[in-house]
Amino acid sequence: MTGRPPIGLTMGDPAGIGPELTYAAWHALRQTPAEAFVLFGDPASLPKDAPHKVIATPDQAWAVWPDAIPVMQGIRLTDPVQPGVGNPAHAPAIIDSIARAVAAAQAGATGGVVTNPINKYVLRQGGFIYPGHTEFLADLCGVPGHEVMMLAGPSLRVVPVTIHVSLRTALDQLRVDEIVRVARTTHHALRRDFGLPSPRLAVAGLNPHAGEGGLMGTEEEAIILPALSRLRQDGIDVTGPWPPDTMFTPTARADYDAAICMYHDQALIPLKTLDMDNGVNVTLGLPIIRTSPDHGTAFDIAGRGIARPDSLIAALRLATSMTAHRSPP
Structure with missing residues (x-):
């Protein structure tokens, strides 16, 4: 028992690499009670050799943690899992996993939410109406439109103003108000969740040479400045x-x-080039802590035991650190 609640980890798509990464992350962290997590998912999705214990409340995770993965009761898949094969029938359980993990964090039963990867196409086939995790989380938290995506690594944090849209659409969406909103949210999060009393923000230009005084584009003068x-x-x-x-x-x-x-690839290319394996996706602007590994379901290698857990471990550790900053002893 550490005095802080464990982190809630969602199941993600059970046909992806989430289950094996969950097991690998627990194995790497099991000797550190301060980094405990509880899985919101069907225990049947875990690798067959993964020790687990079904619990009724997150605070029971402490007694279980050194010997087994704590798994919250009540989430069940209706179809068997075939690694690497997405199944829309799994969508209700995947969605329930996210919703229950968010509710636990809102209630203070967990310190935050770490989300295993989902496959948006599979969920959409199963009736999921959101573009992805982030929008669903913002809606569950009652703050739609306030969410901001940060990618954080050991040597760089980046925040794109426009995200999952085409480059042409990103140019149309770039507005003064949106840059201000994203920067304010980032500044607040760096103080509250990262322990930086006086954060320093650097804003990228849009055009080559940041417009070169208007010779290579006018967005810097018209929008960014x-x-x-x-x-x-x-x-x-x-x-x-x-x-x-x-x-x-x-x-x-x-x-x-x-x-x-200013746009997705301007932020993510340098982050992933510097440290792809330890990059963490952080959703700012929510009343709860949320992080996730910076990769997808990787259906092509699921179940083969070759997926690296580094990014999930980094996401769990960052969520734990953010919890400590929000609720100091």
């Missing part, structure tokens, strides 16, 4: 717009705590 002015009026330490091709060098990264980027 007005956003920076408003953020500085809030007292936020923000610099930019930075030329995107130079702001991720080791020297440049030393000057900021998070990079606000």
Whole structure:
């Protein structure tokens, strides 16, 4: 018992690599009670050699943790699992796993939620109406439209202003108000959840050389600079717009705590290039803590025992750290 509740881990798609990663993560962390988690899922989805114990409440995880994976009772799959083969019949249990994990975090029974990967196509076939995890979580928490995606690694944190849309659509969605909203949310989270009293934000330009004074594009002058002015009026330490091709060098990264980027790949390419295996997806703007590994279900290797658990372990550890910052002893 550590004085803080365990982290809630969702089942994810049981046909993907989530079950074997769950087992591997527990095996790596089982000697550290402070990093305990409880699985919201069907124990039948776990590898056959994975020790587990069904529990009624998350606080029972402490007694179970060193010897078995604690699994919350009540979530059942209606069809058998075939590794690597997505099944829409699994959708209700996957969705229930997420909803119950969020409810436990909202009630304070867990310290936060870590989500195993889902397959959006499989869930959509099963009646899931959301684009992905993040939008569903925001809706469950009653804050739709407030969610912000951060990708965090050991040497870089990035936050894209526009996310899962085409590049052409991203250009249309880029607005002063949206840059301000994303940067404010990031600043607040860095203080509350990452323990940084005076966060430093670097804002990327959109165009080559950050527009070169308007010679290579005018979005910097028309959209990004007005956003920076408003953020500085809030007292936020923000610099930019930075030329995107130079702001991720080791020297440049030393000057900021998070990079606000204009579109998905501008943020994720440097993060994944620097440390793909330890990248963590963090949803900011929620009343609960939520992290996830920065990879998908990997149906092509599911069940083969070759998937690396590094990103899931990093997600669990980051969620635990964020819990400690929100609720210091």
